[in-house]
Amino acid sequence: MPNNATAVRHGPIPKANEERLWGQVVKTEGCWLWTAGHRLGYGVFHVRDSASGTYSTVQAHRYIYEQLVGLVPYGLQLDHLCRNRLCVNPSHLEPVTIQQNVLRGMGLAANNSKKTHCLRGHPFDLINTRSTVKGKRVCRLCDRIRHQSYKQREEGAS
Numbered sequence: 001m002p003n004n005a006t007a008v009r010h011g012p013i014p015k016a017n018e019e020r021l022w023g024q025v026v027k028t029e030g031c032w033l034w035t036a037g038h039r040l041g042y043g044v045f046h047v048r049d050s051a052s053g054t055y056s057t058v059q060a061h062r063y064i065y066e067q068l069v070g071l072v073p074y075g076l077q078l079d080h081l082c083r084n085r086l087c088v089n090p091s092h093l094e095p096v097t098i099q100q101n102v103l104r105g106m107g108l109a110a111n112n113s114k115k116t117h118c119l120r121g122h123p124f125d126l127i128n129t130r131s132t133v134k135g136k137r138v139c140r141l142c143d144r145i146r147h148q149s150y151k152q153r154e155e156g157a158s
Helices: 015-022 060-068 098-104 108-113 140-157
Strands: 025-027 032-034 042-048 055-059 077-080 093-096 129-131 137-139
Touching: 015 042, 015 060, 032 060, 042 060, 055 060, 060 077, 077 098, 093 098, 098 108, 129 140, 137 140
Parallel strands: none
Antiparallel strands: 025 032, 042 055, 077 093, 129 137
């Protein structure tokens, strides 16, 4: 089973799980807040398999989305449009690619992707920007200045 898949089927929530599930949700005007356990900022829910009696741990927002809306397409993950990781309101969740989710966020990759100019103020455009092997953007003008400065230091040392 893929990493982003849960072990639940789309359909009615078994009664035992349903009572426990909705007892952990506080519905506000916007977000539906998960009040039970959480891991890495996301709510978690222990789903009981009535046939075997075993439990599996799933992300609460994903479980509710799959029960009320449908399965999350393979290769996609749910983005919290409200930016609240404890929100389980399906209308606040959108299936997106990992890249879309990262770039919509507030982390280092998202912040760097939004930059339009280098530290010296040169534009990051098609002509002035190159990519390193690791995918980092480099300003060609700053690169040229660094290289010239290095050459001058080397010539002065000899």
